[in-house]
Amino acid sequence: MVIYLKAGGELRTKLKPDVDDYTRRVETEAGKALKDILTGIGINPAFVAFAFKDGQMKRLDYVPLDGDVITLQPPVSGG
Amino acid sequence: MANGLAGKTMRINLSTGAIRSFPTDEELYRRWHGGRGITAKILYDEVPRDAAPLGPKNIFIINSGIMSGCFIPAGSKVEFGSVSPLTNGPGDSNMGGHLGPTLKFAGYDMIIFEDVSPKPVYLFIDNETVELRDASGYWGLKSLDCEKKLKEDLGEDFEIATIGPAGENGVLFSCITHDFGRQAGRTGQGAVMGSKKLKAIAVRGNKSIHVNDLAALRKQVTEIMLRTQKHPNMIPWQKYGTAFFIQWSNANACIPAYNFQTTYYEDIDKIDGDQLVEKCLISHKACFGCWMNCGKYTKAVIPGKPEVHLEGPEYETGSLCGSNLGMKDINHVAYINWLLDNLGMDSMSGGGVIAFAMECFQRGLITEADLEGQTLKWGSVDDVEHFLDMVAHRRGIGDWFAGGTKRAAAKIGRGSEKFAMQVKGQEFSGYDGRWAPGMLLSYMTADIGAHHNRSWTITVDMAEGRERVEGRAKIVVYLQHIRPLFDTWCICRLFWGELDITPEEIVESLNHITGWGVSVQEVLRTSEMIWNLNRCHYIERNRNIGRTFDYPPARSWEDKIPSGPGQGKGLSLAQIDQMLDEYYAARGWDTSGNPTRALLEDLGLGYAADRLEKSGFLGKPIPGGIPPVRGEKYKPKAF
Numbered sequence: 265m266v267i268y269l270k271a272g273g274e275l276r277t278k279l280k281p282d283v284d285d286y287t288r289r290v291e292t293e294a295g296k297a298l299k300d301i302l303t304g305i306g307i308n309p310a311f312v313a314f315a316f317k318d319g320q321m322k323r324l325d326y327v328p329l330d331g332d333v334i335t336l337q338p339p340v341s342g343g
Numbered sequence: 344m345a346n347g348l349a350g351k352t353m354r355i356n357l358s359t360g361a362i363r364s365f366p367t368d369e370e371l372y373r374r375w376h377g378g379r380g381i382t383a384k385i386l387y388d389e390v391p392r393d394a395a396p397l398g399p400k401n402i403f404i405i406n407s408g409i410m411s412g413c414f415i416p417a418g419s420k421v422e423f424g425s426v427s428p429l430t431n432g433p434g435d436s437n438m439g440g441h442l443g444p445t446l447k448f449a450g451y452d453m454i455i456f457e458d459v460s461p462k463p464v465y466l467f468i469d470n471e472t473v474e475l476r477d478a479s480g481y482w483g484l485k486s487l488d489c490e491k492k493l494k495e496d497l498g499e500d501f502e503i504a505t506i507g508p509a510g511e512n513g514v515l516f517s518c519i520t521h522d523f524g525r526q527a528g529r530t531g532q533g534a535v536m537g538s539k540k541l542k543a544i545a546v547r548g549n550k551s552i553h554v555n556d557l558a559a560l561r562k563q564v565t566e567i568m569l570r571t572q573k574h575p576n577m578i579p580w581q582k583y584g585t586a587f588f589i590q591w592s593n594a595n596a597c598i599p600a601y602n603f604q605t606t607y608y609e610d611i612d613k614i615d616g617d618q619l620v621e622k623c624l625i626s627h628k629a630c631f632g633c634w635m636n637c638g639k640y641t642k643a644v645i646p647g648k649p650e651v652h653l654e655g656p657e658y659e660t661g662s663l664c665g666s667n668l669g670m671k672d673i674n675h676v677a678y679i680n681w682l683l684d685n686l687g688m689d690s691m692s693g694g695g696v697i698a699f700a701m702e703c704f705q706r707g708l709i710t711e712a713d714l715e716g717q718t719l720k721w722g723s724v725d726d727v728e729h730f731l732d733m734v735a736h737r738r739g740i741g742d743w744f745a746g747g748t749k750r751a752a753a754k755i756g757r758g759s760e761k762f763a764m765q766v767k768g769q770e771f772s773g774y775d776g777r778w779a780p781g782m783l784l785s786y787m788t789a790d791i792g793a794h795h796n797r798s799w800t801i802t803v804d805m806a807e808g809r810e811r812v813e814g815r816a817k818i819v820v821y822l823q824h825i826r827p828l829f830d831t832w833c834i835c836r837l838f839w840g841e842l843d844i845t846p847e848e849i850v851e852s853l854n855h856i857t858g859w860g861v862s863v864q865e866v867l868r869t870s871e872m873i874w875n876l877n878r879c880h881y882i883e884r885n886r887n888i889g890r891t892f893d894y895p896p897a898r899s900w901e902d903k904i905p906s907g908p909g910q911g912k913g914l915s916l917a918q919i920d921q922m923l924d925e926y927y928a929a930r931g932w933d934t935s936g937n938p939t940r941a942l943l944e945d946l947g948l949g950y951a952a953d954r955l956e957k958s959g960f961l962g963k964p965i966p967g968g969i970p971p972v973r974g975e976k977y978k979p980k981a982f
Contacts, residue, residue: 316578323590339591340841341802342840
């Protein structure tokens with residue numbers, strides 16, 4: 265299945281967008297947790313504060329569905 | 344009138360009531376950039392080293408920086424400064440909202456208050472009309488109540504800053520409140536206002552600010568606006584503000600829990616960003632010129648208590664008044680946030696002081712007999728409410744805690760100094776540094792005590808290896824130069840840190856506004872100059888070598904983290920000393936942490952070297968000379 269990950273900042277550098285400035289198309293197997301997908305594409309999940317999908321916060325153990333568009337939110341650099 | 348400036352500065356003698364207005368010193372702004380910079384310079388030049396922070400010889404400065412109120416992202420800040428009663432050093436604190444821009448729209452860049460008023464007053468500014476007005480009818484009101492009353496009396500279009508009972512009573516971590524939830528919280532600026540019998544400031548203005556190249560500024564900022572609106576992280580920011588960070592901080596073993604006894608909180612799901620949005624959020628709120636809306640206007644609903652409305656809690660308050668106090672309901676965290684706001688106390692130091700008192704109670708160092716028959720247990724919002732009332736009114740041992748954790752520990756003794764979580768008298772921000780050495784070094788060396796906004800390194804620590812201390816110093820120095828620039832220009836930092844606006848773009852905006860034609864390297868050098876002037880000032884006032892003041896409390900090296908993902912992690916005193924040694928070397932200071940003449944002269948601060956030498960604390964020359972570049976730009980590598 266295919267999901268789309270979005271990120272800004274240093275996460276964007278690591279994400280290597282290929283759809284637009286912020287978005288990468290990722291092919292992955294169904295049933296895999298987001299944190300494992302991130303690890304698989306070289307992003308340490310510890311540097312993602314949470315995922316954001318359809319206006320809702322998702323934990324990194326969220327299992328994406330085909331076609332999901334997910335924003336990766338980095339930790340705020342000091343609250 | 345210079346570009347970016349409103350044109351006038353005011354000096355107000357509160358003792359005589361004399362108000363003097365004169366053209367703003369453009370050269371002073373060019374050299375110190377306003378905000379935190381010009382505040383540092385004026386405090387250094389004008390406050391006698393033996394002046395008591397809450398006495399008549401201290402001055403109190405309100406300053407809108409060169410970029411505040413201009414057509415740029417979040418040019419909303421205003422800076423307050425005085426010698427801090429909490430740290431006994433040069434202190435500054437800023438807040439967003441609308442006060443800073445409005446002060447410039449009324450025609451004023453800076454106001455300097457001298458001496459003490461014989462009776463409570465507030466400053467009224469309506470463009471050219473400037474008056475010190477009797478505040479007897481407002482004295483005693485809580486901060487938010489006073490703001491509401493002044494708006495009712497003067498008009499909704501006045502921007503108001505107030506202090507609460509804590510500031511009136513000289514609680515050393517008192518804040519200044521504005522816009523029903525924006526605070527200049529750190530360094531006790533509210534206590535200085537209170538000591539001067541200055542209850543509030545009310546400003547209305549409708550002038551404009553001239554900029555050097557409006558067409559270029561408009562073109563640049565429009566591009567930034569369009570770009571950031573499409574930024575994928577913008578909507579999550581708008582929805583959660585900084586409160587989303589609570590969960591991450593807990594998962595990564597840096598959140599404070601139970602007065603920094605541990606870095607893992609088992610009830611985090613009850614106080615996190617999701618809970619805030621679900622249970623408390625009323626609406627999103629933005630400061631002047633901002634489309635990020637990170638402010639959260641909220642309510643706290645607790646059976647048996649009145650429903651209260653507030654702004655927050657954001658991350659710092661959420662952690663320091665949440666997990667750090669063992670709270671198990673987001674409504675309780677929000678309610679404590681409101682109590683602190685309305686009493687007029689910094690919710691960061693306030694959270695630290697409550698937590699310290701709770702640990703003292705846990706260990707039997709204070710008892711119900713000391714607390715007017717009340718307990719002070721982890722997680723009890725009723726206990727906190729009673730305790731804060733004692734502190735705000737300096738009742739009983741509330742008087743000890745009104746001085747912050749350092750002074751309270753000195754009164755309580757019996758080993759409590761070890762867990763008074765402060766540096767230089769100011770309480771820690773909402774991050775534990777035992778498994779984040781760069782963060783601990785940031786607290787240790789910040790010019791205003793343990794504050795995260797001078798340098799924040801948690802992700803650097805993670806990327807570089809959380810047990811490693813080597814190499815942190817240069818990164819901390821770099822961050823201590825770049826982050827405070829935002830407080831110098833009086834603009835919000837979040838567009839830089841979170842939405843990919845580069846330092847080069849911000850300096851380009853600065854040049855469009857001012858016509859100065861400066862580079863990023865030049866402004867970093869200005870920031871380094873400000874940092875060193877404050878260091879000299881601090882050493883002169885406190886009359887000891889710099890290293891004396893830079894140690895964290897002993898918990899930082901004596902206690903390993905006892906639970907959670909950081910279990911067993913911690914630093915040794917030798918590692919802390921190693922970081923300090925590297926830090927002083929990276930700054931061009933001697934091994935005692937004192938600036939050297941070579942460095943100060945390199946920064947154009949020869950006069951500060953002369954004064955430091957006269958006081959006997961000038962740094963000894965460094966073999967091999969000062970480093971040509973102080974601080975190292977950090978390029979994240981591990982993630």
